[in-house]
Amino acid sequence: MRRSLRKQRPAVLVILACALSWTLASAQQPAASITSQDLRDGLKNPTRWLTYGGDYGNLRHSPLTQITPANVNRLVPQWQFQTDTLGKFEAAPLVFDGVVYVTGPLDTGWALDARTGRQIWRYRRDLPSGLIACCGLVNRGFGVLGDRLFKTTLDAHLVAISRKTGAIEWDTAMENFRRGYSGTTAPLVVKDKVIVGIAGAEYGIRGFIDAYDAQTGKQVWRFYTTAGPEDPGHGTWRGTDAKAWEHGGGSIWVPGAYDPELNLTYWGTGNAGPDYNGLEREGDNLYTASVVALDADTGKLRWHYQFTPHDIWDYDSTQMPVLADITLGGELRKVVLFANRNGFFYVLDRATGKLIRGKPFIQTTWAKEIRADGRPMLLPNSVPSEQGTRVCPDQSGGTNWMPPSFDPSLGLFFVTARESCGIFFTWKDDYTPGEAFRGGAVQRLGDTQSSMLRAIDVTTGERRWEFPFTTQSWAGVLSTASGLVFAGGSGNVMAFDAKSGKNLWHFQTGSSLYAGAMTYMVDGRQYVLMPAGTTLTAFALAEF
Amino acid sequence: MTRTARMIAVVMAFALGCISAHAAAAQDRSAPRSEPRPAANPLEGNALAISNGAAMFRNRCAGCHGADAHGYLGPDLTSYWSAGGTDARMFDIVRGGVPGTEMIGADPLRVLDKDIWQTLAYIRTLSAVPAVAPTGDAVSGERVFRANCAGCHRVNGRGGQLGPDLSRVGSARPRAGLSSKIRGTSDVIRPGYEPVTLVTRDGERIRGVRKNEDEFSIQIMDTRERLQGYVKANLTAITVDKQSLMPAYGPDRVNDRDLDDLLRYLTSLRGTTEVTR
Numbered sequence: 047m048r049r050s051l052r053k054q055r056p057a058v059l060v061i062l063a064c065a066l067s068w069t070l071a072s073a074q075q076p077a078a079s080i081t082s083q084d085l086r087d088g089l090k091n092p093t094r095w096l097t098y099g100g101d102y103g104n105l106r107h108s109p110l111t112q113i114t115p116a117n118v119n120r121l122v123p124q125w126q127f128q129t130d131t132l133g134k135f136e137a138a139p140l141v142f143d144g145v146v147y148v149t150g151p152l153d154t155g156w157a158l159d160a161r162t163g164r165q166i167w168r169y170r171r172d173l174p175s176g177l178i179a180c181c182g183l184v185n186r187g188f189g190v191l192g193d194r195l196f197k198t199t200l201d202a203h204l205v206a207i208s209r210k211t212g213a214i215e216w217d218t219a220m221e222n223f224r225r226g227y228s229g230t231t232a233p234l235v236v237k238d239k240v241i242v243g244i245a246g247a248e249y250g251i252r253g254f255i256d257a258y259d260a261q262t263g264k265q266v267w268r269f270y271t272t273a274g275p276e277d278p279g280h281g282t283w284r285g286t287d288a289k290a291w292e293h294g295g296g297s298i299w300v301p302g303a304y305d306p307e308l309n310l311t312y313w314g315t316g317n318a319g320p321d322y323n324g325l326e327r328e329g330d331n332l333y334t335a336s337v338v339a340l341d342a343d344t345g346k347l348r349w350h351y352q353f354t355p356h357d358i359w360d361y362d363s364t365q366m367p368v369l370a371d372i373t374l375g376g377e378l379r380k381v382v383l384f385a386n387r388n389g390f391f392y393v394l395d396r397a398t399g400k401l402i403r404g405k406p407f408i409q410t411t412w413a414k415e416i417r418a419d420g421r422p423m424l425l426p427n428s429v430p431s432e433q434g435t436r437v438c439p440d441q442s443g444g445t446n447w448m449p450p451s452f453d454p455s456l457g458l459f460f461v462t463a464r465e466s467c468g469i470f471f472t473w474k475d476d477y478t479p480g481e482a483f484r485g486g487a488v489q490r491l492g493d494t495q496s497s498m499l500r501a502i503d504v505t506t507g508e509r510r511w512e513f514p515f516t517t518q519s520w521a522g523v524l525s526t527a528s529g530l531v532f533a534g535g536s537g538n539v540m541a542f543d544a545k546s547g548k549n550l551w552h553f554q555t556g557s558s559l560y561a562g563a564m565t566y567m568v569d570g571r572q573y574v575l576m577p578a579g580t581t582l583t584a585f586a587l588a589e590f
Numbered sequence: 591m592t593r594t595a596r597m598i599a600v601v602m603a604f605a606l607g608c609i610s611a612h613a614a615a616a617q618d619r620s621a622p623r624s625e626p627r628p629a630a631n632p633l634e635g636n637a638l639a640i641s642n643g644a645a646m647f648r649n650r651c652a653g654c655h656g657a658d659a660h661g662y663l664g665p666d667l668t669s670y671w672s673a674g675g676t677d678a679r680m681f682d683i684v685r686g687g688v689p690g691t692e693m694i695g696a697d698p699l700r701v702l703d704k705d706i707w708q709t710l711a712y713i714r715t716l717s718a719v720p721a722v723a724p725t726g727d728a729v730s731g732e733r734v735f736r737a738n739c740a741g742c743h744r745v746n747g748r749g750g751q752l753g754p755d756l757s758r759v760g761s762a763r764p765r766a767g768l769s770s771k772i773r774g775t776s777d778v779i780r781p782g783y784e785p786v787t788l789v790t791r792d793g794e795r796i797r798g799v800r801k802n803e804d805e806f807s808i809q810i811m812d813t814r815e816r817l818q819g820y821v822k823a824n825l826t827a828i829t830v831d832k833q834s835l836m837p838a839y840g841p842d843r844v845n846d847r848d849l850d851d852l853l854r855y856l857t858s859l860r861g862t863t864e865v866t867r
Binding site: 178179180432433434471473474481482487488489515516517535536537538540549552554 | 648
């Protein structure tokens with residue numbers, strides 16, 4: 047160890063300076079349990095990773111600089127952990143105090159030694175038979191506060207788990223899973239509340255975002271993502287089914303962001319249901335396919351912006367909102383950055399929800415552009431039909447649940463993008479609780495499919511660089527202050543120069559990637575942790 | 591879009607559909623309990639079911655069975671009932687798939703029983719009696735196969751492996767599709783058999799079929815049936831060819847009578863070994 051430290055002296059000095067500044071800032075050693083202030087500080091302590099997006103802004107941009115473009119080719123595996131389950135990881139692991147906390151498929155979770163990958167405890171829920179979940183029996187990660195971890199379950203519960211033992215501390219039913227409700231998102235923990243959303247729009251659910259007391263598990267507030275009779279957006283549900291809003295969809299797949307100054311949480315909402323047949327739900331169908339800004343204390347809607355009014359293409363806005371402060375036209379703006387499944391990259395004012403810019407980051411044939419009033423300018427011949435209608439992108443969209451990253455120093459937003467088209471068909475589905483409720487389906491057109499990592503300049507919306515993948519990628523993105531971007535495709539986890547997009551390193555994990563890398567530091571050594579299939583692989587610089 | 595491009599698009603769409611369906615099926619999921627399957631289609635003749643079924647057929651079936659259900663990559667469905675097929679068997683095929691072919695089973699979480707019955711109600715409206723009785727001699731056709739095809743294609747454990755195994759091709763392909771493939775008028779190439787040419791740094795050209803590929807490597811079976819992987823950084827060119835490695839067998843190589851016999855033989859192939867699901 048001494049020899050390796052000598053060889054890595056410059057990097058070690060940077061780390062020590064980093065750790066010292068954190069120590070001075072906090073005036074104490076890292077706490078044994080996580081406070082709400084720790085969550086608010088996010089990656090100010092860069093050795094940790096406490097939320098799905100790394101910090102409340104969801105930048106997924108680490109200040110760690112031990113691994114650089116110059117030495118990343120020395121990155122080698124240090125340990126692997128295998129779940130011994132079926133399914134796949136879609137989670138963002140959390141790390142603090144030398145321990146990795148990660149959720150897996152089929153409602154599992156582990157605490158692992160961050161130095162070696164050795165298991166400390168395992169959590170596994172006894173799931174009931176008859177589970178209904180459209181898109182994989184997955185989970186996207188833990189939330190944390192104090193000595194508790196929080197997790198949604200496939201049978202639509204929210205559970206609190208002891209960080210020290212993996213034992214259940216409370217278990218709250220959010221909804222009845224037999225009606226198609228399921229939980230897959232990682233929680234967003236704000237102050238004393240655990241905020242989560244529900245999934246299941248392909249089964250005719252009525253989506254919601256809930257806050258629960260972190261101590262007791264009691265519900266504090268609920269916001270429905272389909273507007274009911276008491277809500278101002280209720281008039282946007284018209285058509286042949288007067289009760290369409292009751293099974294109108296609006297899933298939550300990934301956690302929101304939080305702005306402590308505005309005390310607002312921001313959530314992307316899923317598609318309206320049935321997915322493709324909009325006849326029985328004419329109107330904009332608020333608040334589906336939108337971003338909603340909710341008061342963190344009360345859940346009251348402060349503003350909303352709908353990306354895809356009257357969505358009939360399954361363009362869920364189930365992407366992670368990214369909060370950033372960027373200079374536009376010489377003015378510092380507090381914005382939400384949102385690369386949407388509908389193919390447009392949006393910049394919104396974070397306080398008002400007003401559109402600043404919407405620009406396509408892939409080919410789109412459903413809408414030409416986003417008008418100044420914030421609504422899409424629809425293109426003709428893009429409505430799904432019984433005969434089939436060709437529309438780009440296909441239902442999987444320009445991107446999907448995989449999280450992007452944002453490097454504020456470069457002003458670059460890195461997103462796993464997809465070019466695609468599909469033939470959209472419709473038919474009539476009658477709503478039956480717990481049964482598939484899509485009203486159509488899509489035939490993907492193979493010769494239109496490609497996938498790539500794209501770097502978008504947030505000040506212009508223009509593409510700065512891209513790296514093409516051989517096969518469709520579902521991997522998330524991580525960037526670091528040393529000028530690196532980690533992404534992947536075809537089972538390869540890869541590192542890129544953030545400025546140029548040049549590929550600098552890769553490692554074949556042996557399984558498809560459905561999550562993003564994260565990074566942490568323990569014992570002065572920076573690790574990059576990549577979930578792939580049912581295996582976690584931790585990389586660090588070779589010590590030779 | 592050219593016919594070739596359209597065909598490739600259909601094949602790719604099918605392949606993608608298979609992959610996504612397989613990924614979904616790979617989940618250890620507990621499907622909702624279905625009611626016992628009735629012996630006869632409960633929705634036969636139902637106007638709404640036929641209308642819905644038409645859209646479902648176009649979406650899920652037409653890519654392989656043709657827009658008119660007369661067969662394209664997959665078999666002709668219009669003569670199924672006139673040949674003695676039953677609703678129950680067709681339902682089971684759709685739900686369970688056909689082992690050893692591209693026909694995969696329908697995921698019960700995505701395709702409800704009533705969806706299958708609606709689709710069958712539509713297909714039944716296209717039902718017809720076959721216009722032409724099968725022709726050709728299968729025994730003679732097997733001799734034609736051994737002489738011309740077995741170098742690259744395997745049937746029931748005998749033959750080459752550069753091309754697809756044809757042991758069950760009679761369950762998977764219609765006669766017309768096989769005929770056009772043999773005569774060289776079809777550009778359909780099955781995934782895993784795309785012809786590829788690699789050029790090494792030494793200038794060596796290697797031909798084969800692509801088995802897999804990622805951003806940094808490619809895996810092939812070369813024309814001598816050698817499985818081998820190559821790191822792209824060590825290659826100067828990788829060309830995925832448009833033309834199949836299979837040559838066209840025009841009337842000068844296989845006359846019309848031999849082709850008739852060969853097609854009778856191929857369409858009779860249903861496999862002899864049990865396929866494990």
